[in-house]
Amino acid sequence: DVQLVESGGGSVQAGGSLRLSCAASGVTYGSMCMAWLRQAPGKRRDGVASIYTTGGTTSYADAVKGRFTISLDKSTNTLFLQMTSLKPEDTAMYYCAASSLCPLDSRTYEYKYRGQGTQVTVS
Numbered sequence: 001d002v003q004l005v006e007s008g009g010g011s012v013q014a015g016g017s018l019r020l021s022c023a024a025s026g027v028t029y030g031s032m033c034m035a036w037l038r039q040a041p042g043k044r045r046d047g048v049a050s051i052y053t054t055g056g057t058t059s060y061a062d063a064v065k066g067r068f069t070i071s072l073d074k075s076t077n078t079l080f081l082q083m084t085s086l087k088p089e090d091t092a093m094y095y096c097a098a099s100s101l102c103p104l105d106s107r108t109y110e111y112k113y114r115g116q117g118t119q120v121t122v123s
Helices: none
Strands: 003-007 010-012 019-023 031-041 046-052 058-060 070-075 078-083 092-099 120-121
Touching: 003 092, 019 031, 019 092, 019 120, 031 070, 031 078, 046 070, 046 078, 058 070
Parallel strands: 010 120
Antiparallel strands: 003 019, 019 078, 031 046, 031 092, 046 058, 070 078, 092 120
């Protein structure tokens, strides 16, 4: 079975950087998409970034374009999210997810697999 475990969250000052990691086990790379999602308290889920495991096509939410970079290391089965120029509005629980599609604009799409999340706080 697929398991996704996030790490790397923490507290950082505005303008700082963090790198999130997602250790993926049981993943069979084929026609699969992996994504980072986030949800702040009292707010709906937002798609942040996605990457297709075949071909490596990436997509980003407008709010993070130019600041965040998603990458996948298949040799270690680890998904990363490099976050720079962090803003207080980036504060949220960040989740790693995997599914056949990653519609970042959708707040209701049910990803097949999702981790427990890692908290990012920007002050």
